[in-house]
Amino acid sequence: MTALAVRLRFARTGYGKVGLAGSLLLLALIAVGPLLAPYDPSAIAGLPLQHASRQFPLGTDGLGRDVLSRVLWGGRSIVGLSVLATSLAYAAGASIGLLAGYTKSILDPLLMRAMDVLLAVPPLLFLLVLATGAGRSIPVLVLGVATVHVPSIARIVRASTQEVATHGYVEAAVARGERLPALLGREILPNVLGTVLADAGIRLTASILILASVNFLGLGLQPPAADWALMISENRGGIALNSLAVAAPALLIAFLTISVNLVADAVARSLGTSTDRKRVAR
Amino acid sequence: MNEHALAVDDLRIELVSGEPVVEDVSFRVGHGEVLGLVGESGSGKTTTALALLGYARPGVRIANGTIDVAGTRISGLSEAQVRRYRGRLISYVPQDPAAALNPSVRVGDQVGNMLERSSEKEAHVDDAFELVQLPTARDFRRRFPHQLSGGQQQRVAIAAALVCKPAVVLMDEPTTGLDVVTQANLLAQVRRLQRELGFAIVYVSHDLAVVASIADRIVVMYAGRVVEDGPAARVLSEPQHPYSLGLIASVPDPREPRVLRSIPGVAVGVGERPPGCPFAPRCPQRIAACEESDPRLERTGGDRLVRCLEWRRTPTLAPEWRAPSGALPSRPASLLAVEELRAEHRGRGDAVVACSGVSFAIAQGECVALVGESGSGKTTIARCVAGLHAPARGRVLLDGAALAPLAAGRTPDARRRIQIVFQNPYDSLNPRHRVAQSIARPAQALRGYSRKAAEHAVADLLERVRLPARLATRFPGELSGGERQRVAVARALAADPDLIVCDEITSALDVSVQAAVLELLADLRAELGLALLLITHDLGVVSSVADRVLVLDQGVVCEQGAVRSLLASPEHAYTQRLVAAAPTLSVR
Amino acid sequence: MTATELEAPELVLVDVPSRRRRHPLVGFVLRRVAAGIATLFVVSILLFAGTNVLPGDVASAVLGRDSTPAGLAQIRKELDLNRPASERYWSWLSGFVQGDLGSSVASQAVSGEPTPISGLIGDRIRNTATLALCTVLLLVPLSIFFGVLSATRAGSPVDHAVTGISLGLISLPEFVTGTLLVLLLAQWLGLLPAVSLIAIGASVFTHPSILVLPVLTLLAASLAQTTRMVRAGMLEVLRSDYVEWARLSGHRERDVVFRYALRNALAPTVQVIALNVQWLVGGIVVTEYVFGYPGIGQALVQAVSARDVPYVLSVGMLIAIVYIALNVLADLLVVLLVPKLRTAQ
Numbered sequence A: 001m002t003a004l005a006v007r008l009r010f011a012r013t014g015y016g017k018v019g020l021a022g023s024l025l026l027l028a029l030i031a032v033g034p035l036l037a038p039y040d041p042s043a044i045a046g047l048p049l050q051h052a053s054r055q056f057p058l059g060t061d062g063l064g065r066d067v068l069s070r071v072l073w074g075g076r077s078i079v080g081l082s083v084l085a086t087s088l089a090y091a092a093g094a095s096i097g098l099l100a101g102y103t104k105s106i107l108d109p110l111l112m113r114a115m116d117v118l119l120a121v122p123p124l125l126f127l128l129v130l131a132t133g134a135g136r137s138i139p140v141l142v143l144g145v146a147t148v149h150v151p152s153i154a155r156i157v158r159a160s161t162q163e164v165a166t167h168g169y170v171e172a173a174v175a176r177g178e179r180l181p182a183l184l185g186r187e188i189l190p191n192v193l194g195t196v197l198a199d200a201g202i203r204l205t206a207s208i209l210i211l212a213s214v215n216f217l218g219l220g221l222q223p224p225a226a227d228w229a230l231m232i233s234e235n236r237g238g239i240a241l242n243s244l245a246v247a248a249p250a251l252l253i254a255f256l257t258i259s260v261n262l263v264a265d266a267v268a269r270s271l272g273t274s275t276d277r278k279r280v281a282r
Numbered sequence B: 001m002n003e004h005a006l007a008v009d010d011l012r013i014e015l016v017s018g019e020p021v022v023e024d025v026s027f028r029v030g031h032g033e034v035l036g037l038v039g040e041s042g043s044g045k046t047t048t049a050l051a052l053l054g055y056a057r058p059g060v061r062i063a064n065g066t067i068d069v070a071g072t073r074i075s076g077l078s079e080a081q082v083r084r085y086r087g088r089l090i091s092y093v094p095q096d097p098a099a100a101l102n103p104s105v106r107v108g109d110q111v112g113n114m115l116e117r118s119s120e121k122e123a124h125v126d127d128a129f130e131l132v133q134l135p136t137a138r139d140f141r142r143r144f145p146h147q148l149s150g151g152q153q154q155r156v157a158i159a160a161a162l163v164c165k166p167a168v169v170l171m172d173e174p175t176t177g178l179d180v181v182t183q184a185n186l187l188a189q190v191r192r193l194q195r196e197l198g199f200a201i202v203y204v205s206h207d208l209a210v211v212a213s214i215a216d217r218i219v220v221m222y223a224g225r226v227v228e229d230g231p232a233a234r235v236l237s238e239p240q241h242p243y244s245l246g247l248i249a250s251v252p253d254p255r256e257p258r259v260l261r262s263i264p265g266v267a268v269g270v271g272e273r274p275p276g277c278p279f280a281p282r283c284p285q286r287i288a289a290c291e292e293s294d295p296r297l298e299r300t301g302g303d304r305l306v307r308c309l310e311w312r313r314t315p316t317l318a319p320e321w322r323a324p325s326g327a328l329p330s331r332p333a334s335l336l337a338v339e340e341l342r343a344e345h346r347g348r349g350d351a352v353v354a355c356s357g358v359s360f361a362i363a364q365g366e367c368v369a370l371v372g373e374s375g376s377g378k379t380t381i382a383r384c385v386a387g388l389h390a391p392a393r394g395r396v397l398l399d400g401a402a403l404a405p406l407a408a409g410r411t412p413d414a415r416r417r418i419q420i421v422f423q424n425p426y427d428s429l430n431p432r433h434r435v436a437q438s439i440a441r442p443a444q445a446l447r448g449y450s451r452k453a454a455e456h457a458v459a460d461l462l463e464r465v466r467l468p469a470r471l472a473t474r475f476p477g478e479l480s481g482g483e484r485q486r487v488a489v490a491r492a493l494a495a496d497p498d499l500i501v502c503d504e505i506t507s508a509l510d511v512s513v514q515a516a517v518l519e520l521l522a523d524l525r526a527e528l529g530l531a532l533l534l535i536t537h538d539l540g541v542v543s544s545v546a547d548r549v550l551v552l553d554q555g556v557v558c559e560q561g562a563v564r565s566l567l568a569s570p571e572h573a574y575t576q577r578l579v580a581a582a583p584t585l586s587v588r
Numbered sequence C: 001m002t003a004t005e006l007e008a009p010e011l012v013l014v015d016v017p018s019r020r021r022r023h024p025l026v027g028f029v030l031r032r033v034a035a036g037i038a039t040l041f042v043v044s045i046l047l048f049a050g051t052n053v054l055p056g057d058v059a060s061a062v063l064g065r066d067s068t069p070a071g072l073a074q075i076r077k078e079l080d081l082n083r084p085a086s087e088r089y090w091s092w093l094s095g096f097v098q099g100d101l102g103s104s105v106a107s108q109a110v111s112g113e114p115t116p117i118s119g120l121i122g123d124r125i126r127n128t129a130t131l132a133l134c135t136v137l138l139l140v141p142l143s144i145f146f147g148v149l150s151a152t153r154a155g156s157p158v159d160h161a162v163t164g165i166s167l168g169l170i171s172l173p174e175f176v177t178g179t180l181l182v183l184l185l186a187q188w189l190g191l192l193p194a195v196s197l198i199a200i201g202a203s204v205f206t207h208p209s210i211l212v213l214p215v216l217t218l219l220a221a222s223l224a225q226t227t228r229m230v231r232a233g234m235l236e237v238l239r240s241d242y243v244e245w246a247r248l249s250g251h252r253e254r255d256v257v258f259r260y261a262l263r264n265a266l267a268p269t270v271q272v273i274a275l276n277v278q279w280l281v282g283g284i285v286v287t288e289y290v291f292g293y294p295g296i297g298q299a300l301v302q303a304v305s306a307r308d309v310p311y312v313l314s315v316g317m318l319i320a321i322v323y324i325a326l327n328v329l330a331d332l333l334v335v336l337l338v339p340k341l342r343t344a345q
């Protein structure tokens, strides 16, 4: 079987297909949405809290901005920042795990104890503390979310590296005197990659969840940014007058997280690792 | 009606897709008889055995056939109906008791749960424990499986299988993973129990030598069919099917060093069976008719059956003794010398001594074997030689010059001259590299070949290890276990070494594949003048390949000498036990 | 000599100590608790560093635009910002372990008086505990029920329904579930109160209906998660060699599932549930905020918004204590449930 076939196998499961279709649809919406937006998302376009009308298909928010335009703009931050945070987490976590797993130096226990401590702090609490100390800004938010993932990624990569390092082909490479970069790059990394990427999707979902939550609490992105989570938070007060201003972004977030998670789950399954067990094993 | 303990007729088991796994299987087991069901991996022996309990693993189903146990028909019943007979009429001893015993149930209860609730339950469990010579103390029965040794765990499983006094006991490779001495004890005990209690046994195994020590009758399976069926002694001494013959010729014998003969080709898997005789592609005596018609299991007289059109032409078994190569002239300069080696494993806190005071030398072109059971330190010694483990004390010398403890500190030339091949064929090759890449790398790294030159060398090397050149572009995942080990040998040869360290390189292979790899090693020695350091637990392998042998017991060399004389008359008590326990085809 | 004539030297018992120590677990418990305390200590440093040392002048952040030089100096003095960080850390920690949680700066900015944090959080902790307890009491039996149900019927329509629904619910953030529940039940159907409009001092017991939506919200994600994991654990056990052997030994299917499989699936299940209770810690903060529920989580978010450093620090530490305690507790339970771990000293 070719590698491509393995990679695409996830799409064969029913849920995987639904998830893939949903994710692509949303990505398209997020990409072209701003072009379709009838109004400037932060411009006051009419009276506050109007019902849906021909002029404002989803009504207006508490400041009189067009909800549809804000919805069309509001997916970029959530997807973009989550992808960024997850990638950063992988870059850092994989490097730490690879080094700690292969070099049996003092580095390993040191790094792992540090990771233990990070794991002992609830992720949301960590982000709240960060927001208190370092203020609310996009870099703080992204770095914070990335940091939350680093310990578990490092652990998985480390365990997998340690396992691969006992294999005959790695020992054969050691016995013929290959240097560290060649050992890590040629022999170990390619064989660790599968395990590592198996739950990338799940981590992306987790990033979206926590990023959106922090934004919703008002501790991440700040007004007047158009962001789905922030919109829910802003428009809750007017829920009785224009419930669509809350319902639309809420449903979109639900649609996004469910689609991404369906794909993530199917990918993990096709790579032979059950997501459930991953989480049990932490 | 009730003349057989077990009668199987026309059994067919297929994948859910309809592809046959086992077909046209029929055999009988008399009361108090031990039947050895023999086959290599993929032969369908375990699938057949499980079917005797009316059980099929997920993905396969029993499509046809009748099974009678002591006159009771247990085929064609519903799961709930057949369950009443399991354990009572026919019981099962699993392959790996460590996994099959429930980790959170006390061992006494695991046996007791087989019985109905009754006041005598305790007494019955007691009896069963006593039968298999386990302590009957209450304290012992209250232990959990992990608190028992491997041999004891298997005895508990046997006690559970016997406690309801079944007519037939099915044993599925029950000695896998046990040391030879433990295995010999267990086999002796099973045989004794069987004589005392008179139950019949179906003993499933890939190991002909083990089966030879216990079975009255042997059924050989190949590609999901019975190919030969007859009294054990006769089948072993004068096999009538060419596959049985090949299998017997592949089994190394610890007492009589003989030349191994492998069966050419590879076993066919489910779904790739050719029309006609499934053995035809590998058969030396096939005729045109073999590829057209499917031979039937035919009675050949003397209570024997064989499935072969040309069985009369099957040659007689003619073992060929190995020429005694012990006549090595005294060579002053040895290639490799190990002096007073001591190695430790550092766990948490204190260090565990893997071996100590080990000294030996290997001359150019010589094959020295290190023999020992698991935990004897033999693999650690191999790793010290290859520079993968730093010794705590002692030296490794190459041509009289001391080597650095770890490979990274050795000269490229020293690294080139000593190569190592590992035990597990499934992790000895990088799954992301093509065969050609794996083989070419040492030539580039250690001999300074250019990429082009190294790739050119690949075809030669593949030929050296008797593999077709087209495998060069494959990934390891597309190769069989035997093919992978050959590629690993080719990778070692690519460095143009003087010595290859072979760490249990055949222990994960089927016996006919093992014979082929051992044959290859012997040929390479003759062609290239290679020296070999052979690490193994199998005295049979030693006797078929090695010149000299060192016996290790818990990290210390307890005896060493020329293979022939050492195996013929061991002096140390431990070696004697080992030699006595090693299964063999030669004496029955 | 053939194999039959061998003596059996292997029959000697392996070295399992016959006299067991009285409490083989005590050592383990002590070690685990000690490790937990050590972790907490490091976490306290982390929290302190996160709130105090990172860039950004806390004093001006607290007062915002209305800061006057005198006010700033006052706050700085109150927070001891002029002393080195290590000294401040020690005085905070030594106060904390003696029950002095410090004073809230934000409330001081409002009232002019330093308010002790311990006086502000009593009722809130009780409310939050009520919410958490209600959720867990529903979560545990429901997740075991659904998990075992779908594992024993793997591949059936029931299983598909359970896995499908849980896969969907698992990926919803609490604030989305909460918002959608409000829209559906309170806004469109008008069945329940949308927000918890009770005075902070009043008990949730006098208004039990305000618990419904928060509990449902918390249950949605955590139940989905635990059900899936219980199912996976159970499936793994059902596929094990010992379950196959139990079937081959003729045990009844009911016995196989309940006596053989479930007992072994229990330990991972406990672990999973403990893990989820830990995750509830995060979920509760968001959920309380969504519904304006007068708990400690809501207060924490407000404190973060106001950058009330002492409040965030002390409450954060309390949350970390609960989190780590749960972790230790789960480990101990698992050791009790798995004979192999229990009998190892």
Ligand code: SF4
Pocket (backbone or CB within 6 Å): B242, B243, B277, B278, B279, B280, B281, B283, B284, B285, B286, B287, B290, B295, B307, B308, B309, B310, B311
């Ligand atoms: S039937 Fe023909 S091919 Fe098959 S074993 Fe006999 S001789 Fe060989």
